[in-house]
Amino acid sequence: LTYAVFFGLILGSIFIVYNMVDLNTKGRWFGSLACVVAGILCSYSIINVTAVSGIPSTVEMFFCGMIAICATVLPGISGSMVLLILGVYHHFMHLPSQILDGVEVGSSISQLAVFAGGAVLGLVAFSRLLKYLLSTRRNESLSVLGGIMAGALPVLWPFQKHVEKWDGPPARWELMYTPEFGGFEILVILSTVAAAVGIILLQRLSPSLSNEDQASADQTDVELAE
Numbered sequence: 001l002t003y004a005v006f007f008g009l010i011l012g013s014i015f016i017v018y019n020m021v022d023l024n025t026k027g028r029w030f031g032s033l034a035c036v037v038a039g040i041l042c043s044y045s046i047i048n049v050t051a052v053s054g055i056p057s058t059v060e061m062f063f064c065g066m067i068a069i070c071a072t073v074l075p076g077i078s079g080s081m082v083l084l085i086l087g088v089y090h091h092f093m094h095l096p097s098q099i100l101d102g103v104e105v106g107s108s109i110s111q112l113a114v115f116a117g118g119a120v121l122g123l124v125a126f127s128r129l130l131k132y133l134l135s136t137r138r139n140e141s142l143s144v145l146g147g148i149m150a151g152a153l154p155v156l157w158p159f160q161k162h163v164e165k166w167d168g169p170p171a172r173w174e175l176m177y178t179p180e181f182g183g184f185e186i187l188v189i190l191s192t193v194a195a196a197v198g199i200i201l202l203q204r205l206s207p208s209l210s211n212e213d214q215a216s217a218d219q220t221d222v223e224l225a226e
Contacts, residue, residue, distance in 0.1 A: 004158035004188045006080070008195025010149050015196075016203050017146045021139050032143040039147020056088050058114055064088050065118025070126045084155060158188050 023029045056064060064086055068079040083089035092115065095108040133141040159179040179185040 012196035012199035035143035040151035043151025066122030
C-alpha cells in the first residue's frame, strides 16, 4: 500500500509538471521530448547502477544525503522515494530506532551526522542551481524532471514479490509481477488512483498567482540568486 501511494503521487506529479511546460511550438515539443528521454535514461542509470547493496559506506551515505535532499526543492519527488531508488531507505529508517533502543548508538549517530552533512551541502548547492535553470531553461528543466519521475516509476510498482538471492542484491525487474484482481489488489489500485487524483486536486485548488504577481516573483528569485 505504501508503494501504491508513492506510485500514485508520482503519477499525479508528472501530470502537474508537464502542465507547466510551454509546448506552443513544434520545436519546443521536440525539445521537451528529447529532455524527457534524457530524464528517463538518467533514472534508469540511477536505478541500475548506483543502488547500494548492504550497509552503505561513509561516502555513499554522504552522497545519498546530497541526492535525497534535492527532493525537498523539486515538485513531485519525495526524499523517501529517492532513498528507495538508491536502496538505502530501510537502512536509514532503522537508525533512529537503534539510537532509542541503545543499540550501536555511536555508530548510528555518526551515520546520521554524515547523512545530514550531505543533505545540508546538497540543499545549498542544488537550490542555487535549480533557480538558475528555471530562470534560464525552464521548459527543458521541467521536462527532464518529468522524465526522471517517469523513469523511477518501475521501482515503485506496488505489485512486487519478495525474492531472496544469495549471490548479490536482487534484480529489481525480477520483483515485478502482474496482479490477480482480488480484494487486496483492488485496494492497492484504488490507493494509487486516490493518491494521483488527490495531489492533482490539491494543486488545482491551491491559490495561484496572477500573471503580474508571478512575473514579479520570478524577477525577485533571479535577483536573490544573483
